[in-house]
Amino acid sequence: MVQASALPRNEGGIETVIGILKQRFGDRLQTGASICEQHGHTTTWIQNQSPDAVVFPHSTDEVAEIVQTCAAHKVPVIPFGTGTSLEGHVNAPAGGISMDLTQMNRILSVHPEDLDCVIQPGVTREDLNIHLRDQGLFFPIDPGANASLGGMAATRASGTNAVRYGTMKDNILSLEAVMPDGQIIRTGQRAKKSSAGYDLTRLLIGAEGTLGIITEITLRLQGIPEAISSARCSFPTVDAACRAVIMTIQYGIPVARIELLDERSVSAANAYSKLDLPETPLLLLEFHGSDAGVVEQAETFGQITEEFGGSDFAATTSTEERNKLWQARHDMYWASLQLRPGASGISTDVCVPISRLAECVTAAQEKTAELGLLAPIVGHVGDGNFHTLLLIDMENADEVANAETFVGWLNDLAISMDGTCTGEHGIGQGKKPYLEKELGAATQYMAMIKTALDPDNIMNPGKILPG
Structure with missing residues (x-):
């Protein structure tokens, strides 16, 4: 695991707050080691930093009561949804109270x-x-x-x-x-x-x-659209697939989804989801609109693919066929893990202007090969966003070091292309070092806003900004 920075703990305040909340919320305040560890869980390689207690509010008024109690004793409070975040967002580097909002589900x-x-x-x-x-x-x-x-x-x-x-x-x-x-x-x-x-x-x-x-x-x-059509097309290289994406967007086709799977991802999807796709880079698309409109959009995309060596093009309006393809796309994390059983999957994302997409994805593939890393790539490439899943033996120090090198290099590359170090994962703990590189002096004003609203730094401390 990558070590996460710890912050000073307010031991007396934490003990006092747990006592007050336990009396008020009874069994809805839990301090067991397992549940606290679960609420420090993060699907990444960042060290788990557990809260001291987990509380389950049912209403806005209860959330306010909990926050007021924590504020009075300067104790951190960390909101928790389903724990699917990828950059250490739910860790508790200063301890404190995890507020699990899953029971506020109306x-x-x-x-x-x-x-x-x-x-x-x-x-x-x-x-x-x-x-x-x-x-x-x-x-x-x-x-x-x-x-x-x-x-x-x-x-x-x-x-x-x-x-x-x-x-x-x-x-x-x-x-x-x-x-x-x-x-x-x-x-x-x-x-x-x-x-x-x-x-x-x-x-x-x-x-x-x-x-x-x-x-x-x-x-x-x-x-809900009147009609939905899906299309898929294979390409000789990732560069060719990305250039087809660029032309599709520039042509003005109103695609709802346009997803890239590189050759390793396609191989994983075939094995895991029992598909029979050519094991070359693949684009999956979805079109929303009228019956005639979605057919026309798919046909126009098919014509574009011919310019970039596209093959095995197929389009369908069958719900069953569409769902099978998109379920395979959603299962890519688990499918990719099967490429190297026992490895940990470390996901990182960047987003660049669409005109730089092909260059950035190709460079990422070359860099992982240079570092000896197995790293399938998938992406929401219609808006220039892609994910690299590094399959790492966390007991191998050299592999971990190479993975850290790659993540830093990719973030810097995206920023140099007028892109962002994160298109959708967020900053959390994992990408804090790159925020200032990307935004410069703007981060100082973020810090001023944080200090003005939260002078005691009790709201999810240690995330986004230093401190």
């Missing part, structure tokens, strides 16, 4: 005529879409994991549909949040636009729980 209201809904943060994206299905609506942001929508808001998640529907910041109308002093605020109303004051909604989206705890979310919804 869908409070749906307004079909306005295409919006109001939910608690523990609702997962799959549960929401099941609830909405009968009303002909869906929520489009799909990061792959069945994450909680509160966690997705806190990390500014995106995923496979972002090329058409945007990211979480584009699909949230307003938030209710508990601030570091325990006060409850609402950042906006249900109106589709507003010029009223500072945009606190987007300040909290992506803040990773460092400025406040999200307790209610008003989401934009979409109508």
Whole structure:
């Protein structure tokens, strides 16, 4: 494991807060070693730093009460969704209280005529879409994991549909949040636009729980498309596949999803999901629209692929065939682990302008080969975002060192291309060293905002910014 920096602990304050919360919440306050370790869990190689206790609130008022208690004794509070974050977001480097929001999982209201809904943060994206299905609506942001929508808001998640529907910041109308002093605020109303004051909604989206705890979310919804078509096409090289993506986007085809699997990922998908795809770089696409529209879009994409040596092109409107392909894409993490049984999978992501995508992905492949790393690549390449999964023997110090070298090199490369060190994973603990490289003096103003709102640094300390 990669060591994570520890912060000073407030032992007396932690003990006092646990006693107060135990009396107030009873069995909904847990201090067992296993549950605390679970809530310091992070699906990455960063060292687990467990909280001292885990509390399960049921309402915004209870969240406010917990925060007020922690604030009074200067004890850290770390919000927890489903634990699927990838950069150490839920670790507790100074100890403190993990606030597990999974029991705040009510869908409070749906307004079909306005295409919006109001939910608690523990609702997962799959549960929401099941609830909405009968009303002909869906929520489009799909990061792959069945994450909680509160966690997705806190990390500014995106995923496979972002090329058409945007990211979480584009699909949230307003938030209710508990601030570091325990006060409850609402950042906006249900109106589709507003010029009223500072945009606190987007300040909290992506803040990773460092400025406040999200307790209610008003989401934009979409109508379920009349028709959906999927297409797939194989390419001789990753460079050719990426150039086909660039032309598809520049041509203005309104793709809903456009995903890249390199040859290693395709091999893993074939074995794990029992597919029979050519083991060369692959693009998977999805089109939303009218019956005629989705067919036309797929045909136009097929014509584009011919210019880049595309082969084995196929398009379908069959729900069963579409679901099989997209399930294979969503299972890529587990499929890739089978390429090297016993290895740990370390995922990192960057995002670059679409015009630099082919160059960046090709360079990443060459660098992993140079370092002797097995590292399949997948990506939401319609918006220039891709993921490299490093398959590492964590007991091999040389491999771990090479993996760290690669991650740092890739972050620097993306930034040098006017890109970002993270398209959707967030900063957490893992990418803190690269934020200042990317944004420069802007990080000083982030720190000022943090200090002004949270002077005692109790809200998820040790994430995004130093300290």
